[in-house]
Every structure is written in C-alpha cells, then in structure tokens.
Amino acid sequence: QVQLVESGGGLVKPRGSLRLSCEASGLTFRDYYLSWIRQAPGKGLEWVSYISSSGRTIYYADSVKGRFTISRDNAKNSLYLQMNSLRAEDTAVYYCARVRPSEGGGFDIWGQGTMVTVSS
Amino acid sequence: NFMLTQPRSVSESPGKTVTISCTRSSGSIASNYVQWYQQRPGSSPTTVIYENNQRPSGVPDRFSGSIDSSSNSASLTISGLKTEDEADYYCQSYDSSNPVVFGGGTKLTVL
Numbered sequence: 001q002v003q004l005v006e007s008g009g010g011l012v013k014p015r016g017s018l019r020l021s022c023e024a025s026g027l028t029f030r031d032y033y034l035s036w037i038r039q040a041p042g043k044g045l046e047w048v049s050y051i052s053s054s055g056r057t058i059y060y061a062d063s064v065k066g067r068f069t070i071s072r073d074n075a076k077n078s079l080y081l082q083m084n085s086l087r088a089e090d091t092a093v094y095y096c097a098r099v100r101p102s103e104g105g106g107f108d109i110w111g112q113g114t115m116v117t118v119s120s
Numbered sequence: 121n122f123m124l125t126q127p128r129s130v131s132e133s134p135g136k137t138v139t140i141s142c143t144r145s146s147g148s149i150a151s152n153y154v155q156w157y158q159q160r161p162g163s164s165p166t167t168v169i170y171e172n173n174q175r176p177s178g179v180p181d182r183f184s185g186s187i188d189s190s191s192n193s194a195s196l197t198i199s200g201l202k203t204e205d206e207a208d209y210y211c212q213s214y215d216s217s218n219p220v221v222f223g224g225g226t227k228l229t230v231l
C-alpha cells in the first residue's frame with residue numbers, strides 16, 4: 001500500500017539546522033506533488049511548503065520562507081526539508097503528505113510525522 | 121490572505137447529527153474546493169471529504185460536505201454519530217495566492 005515515512009526529527013538548539021526526509025513506497029513517486037505540513041503541540045495544522053512532481057515549482061509559507069528549503073529526489077523516492085535558522089516556534093510534528101491528483105487538490109496520503117523540538 | 125474560521129468545539133450525543141462550519145474571510149467559498157480532514161488523538165490526519173462533497177473510499181456515507189455561498193462557508197455534517205467520530209476536524213482550501221490554507225480546527229466531542 002502507499003506509505004510515506006518521515007525521519008530526521010529531533011532536538012536542536014535555536015538558530016540550528018535540521019534536515020527532514022520522507023521516503024515513499026507503493027506509488028509512482030515522480031508523478032505526484034508533495035507537501036510538508038506541521039502541527040505545533042496542542043495546535044492546529046499549518047502548511048509549510050509544497051513541491052511539484054518535477055521539483056520546478058515550489059511554494060513556502062511566509063513563516064518559513066528564506067529559512068526552509070524543500071527538495072526531492074525522484075530516483076530515491078524521497079522528499080526533503082532542510083530547516084535552517086530554527087526558532088522555538090518551529091517546534092512541531094512535521095508531516096509529509098501527497099497532494100491529491102485531482103482539480104481540488106488537498107492531501108490524500110499522510111505520513112506518521114516526525115517531531116522537531118527547538119530548545120536550548 | 122484569506123482565513124478559514126471554524127468553531128473551536130462542538131459536542132453532540134451518539135446517534136445525533138452534527139454540523140461543523142468553516143467560514144471563508146474573503147473571496148468566494150465557491151471559487152476553490154474545500155477539503156475536510158479528521159485527526160484522532162495521536163494519529164495523522166485523514167481525508168473525510170474532498171472537493172467540497174466527495175467522500176474517499178472507505179469513508180462512511182454518514183459524512184457529507186457542502187458549501188453555502190450566502191454565508192460564504194463550507195460545512196461538514198456527520199449523521200448517526202458514533203463515539204469513534206470523536207476527533208479534531210480541519211477544513212482546508214486555497215486560492216491563486218495561497219496554495220494551502222487550513223482552518224483552525226474543531227474538536228468534536230461525542231457524549
């Protein structure tokens with residue numbers, strides 16, 4: 001079945017960096033847009049970034065623009081999020097999600113999430 | 121940027137029907153599709169409604185979605201409530217300037 005598995009989360013100091021990965025299986029990875037979405041403890045969902053199937057089209061939320069970089073390696077069925085200049089408010093569970101391949105978009109497959117904690 | 125506003129919480133008894141609203145602050149709710157996600161405690165979100173009123177396979181027909189242009193809002197209705205429906209529900213939409221916008225989420229309590 002289709003599966004997305006995130007990794008790379010952990011504890012990092014403010015102003016530090018972290019790279020998250022999301023490995024996909026059970027799908028033709030190169031055909032799909034993908035996204036990162038985060039959820040701070042006890043809070044709601046916040047979209048972070050998305051990337052087109054080719055990697056040529058990328059969008060970021062204003063809250064992470066200039067600090068985070070999304071990328072993908074279609075040969076490795078993997079999505080990445082490079083996070084630099086981390087702040088306490090970046091503390092969250094980070095989910096990767098597949099964009100539904102339909103006109104309305106949305107996210108039809110989610111990973112289990114990886115926790116990022118930014119604290120000194 | 122537009123916002124999607126949901127009630128913080130709703131509660132209803134098993135077997136009853138509940139409706140969760142999602143009001144768009146600017147731009148027409150009918151201009152862009154709305155999705156609804158269910159998130160049970162400790163789990164990842166799953167889609168219960170996409171493209172305003174479409175149910176993914178496996179989602180029971182007790183779940184339905186609609187939009188109302190007069191109130192500029194979308195609604196998720198759950199009928200025949202079960203205790204397993206207790207979860208957080210999020211609406212989500214977009215426009216040409218905002219690729220993804222989530223509502224703040226609604227905690228559904230079935231008691």
